[in-house]
Amino acid sequence: MTNTPANSDAPASPQHPIRVGVVGLGRMGRAFAENLCADGYPVVAWDAAQAAIDAVAQPGITAARKLADLADCDVVLSSLPDDEALTSVTTGPGGLVETLQPGAVHISMSTISPAMSRRLAAWHAARRQGYVAAPVLGNPDLAKARTLFILAAGPAAAMEKAKPLLDRLGQKLFVIGEDAAAANLVKLAGNVLTALTLQSMGEVLALLRKSGIDPRVGFDIFTNSLFDARVHRTYGGKIVEERYSPPGMTVPLAVKDLRLALAVAESSSVPMPATSLVHDRLVAMVAHGWADLDWSALGLLAARDAGLPDLHPATAQAEKGATTRNFAAPVKPIDHVYPPSSSAPVNGRSSTLVA
Structure with missing residues (x-):
């Protein structure tokens, strides 16, 4: 467990050598992108909605036209609403698993099922990529103010790379262990x-x-x-x-x-x-x-x-x-809770996180 002050009023530090991608530019993801940019990290931002990308555009944040534009990122943060949205941007042709280089780390800050987190960890490990689950306690306003509580779990090597970023995104970081699903x-x-x-x-x-x-x-x-x-x-x-x-x-x-x-x-x-x-x-x-x-x-x-x-x-x-209009969205078939182990990953479009 790490307790780190947010230091949100500190001046931006010199540009970091680590290149960070942010996937999902709802209110939460946008706060992450802007705060990391303010810290000097070169940020590449992507969302399925062009309006969301336009809203976050500023010096230091590069707009990605497709997920493949994140190929050179050392770390990619995703902030998406559910298992389905996260699956759509990680698996299949052009997804993060295919796109990221060996040694890159995917930090999922989404609230998803533990089972989904375990599958993501396995998919990334098969490509020699790191995976850290880091869901948060807090809302978009707290994300903007860097006062979130962050719950993180993942392999030690991936956690070592993720921790400096997570320390800056919240007021307190809880490192739970190496099983990513535990954080979820x-x-x-x-x-x-x-x-x-x-x-x-x-x-x-x-x-x-x-x-x-x-x-x-x-x-x-x-x-x-x-x-x-x-x-x-x-x-x-x-x-x-x-x-x-x-x-x-x-x-x-x-x-x-x-x-x-x-x-x-x-x-x-x-x-x-x-x-x-x-x-x-x-x-x-x-x-x-x-x-x-x-x-x-x-x-x-x-x-x-x-x-x-x-x-x-x-x-x-x-x-x-x-x-x-959202009535049908939360009422999903039971296979979204207990996905068949033989189901093939699919690639679709992302959704932005509302909260």
């Missing part, structure tokens, strides 16, 4: 804890409101006594203020993360009844058309179930702006 499982477990906290906060704040107590009073008491953790303060504040848009983590991504955690639990014979319940609550939010809201809108669902009106007009406007 810890990340999923962290998201389960957050989701359970959101559900419980939503319920108790709805209880207070229905009983005539200002939820802000309860929030102040709880977060200044026994429940003063970051997750209570950050997400409890969103629930009290009904600040569900713009999202840090959209509901479909939260559905995906809990589904992956439950799949591991089932295969390991670990009952997780509370997690199953909250997973279904998140699915209900998608059914309500709230796919574009932050997952802290579990508090909104709890309030609606209690027959409470919205506290702020902005909530109704945010809900009106939300759509069900």
Whole structure:
């Protein structure tokens, strides 16, 4: 475990000899690219959407027209929403596995299944490339401020190459071990804890409101006594203020993360009844058309179930702006959770990470 100050106000260092690629330029990936560029790393950036590439363009960041343009990178960071998106940019003709040189390291900062991480590690190892899983605890705003908590695992040689970059991208780096999948499982477990906290906060704040107590009073008491953790303060504040848009983590991504955690639990014979319940609550939010809201809108669902009106007009406007266009995205066949071992890798297009 390493504790490293972010030093985000430090002046940019001289240009590093290491050439870094960033794949997936959503809010999180863009923050990584810009922060590494500010540190003096030559950055090559790629995304399936040209608009995302244009948005990150600046001196020090080279736009890649195709994944093959990352062939000379020593390290490539990927920030993508799920197993399918990551598979599409790593395998098959023109993917990272085929493109990267021996000795190059792929750092996946995505929230994906442990099984997918193990397959990626094997594919890269077969090409004498390194692979490190480094999912994060935090949102795009924390990524921009370099205050993420980074969970990393991978072979020692690859970790040695990845660590200087990861130290600069967050406030604390946890090195878990050499099995990359372990980092992904810890990340999923962290998201389960957050989701359970959101559900419980939503319920108790709805209880207070229905009983005539200002939820802000309860929030102040709880977060200044026994429940003063970051997750209570950050997400409890969103629930009290009904600040569900713009999202840090959209509901479909939260559905995906809990589904992956439950799949591991089932295969390991670990009952997780509370997690199953909250997973279904998140699915209900998608059914309500709230796919574009932050997952802290579990508090909104709890309030609606209690027959409470919205506290702020902005909530109704945010809900009106939300759509069900992502409805089909989180509801994927079971083979995305338990992929057949004989399935052939495919190459398709990437998706940007929303949160």
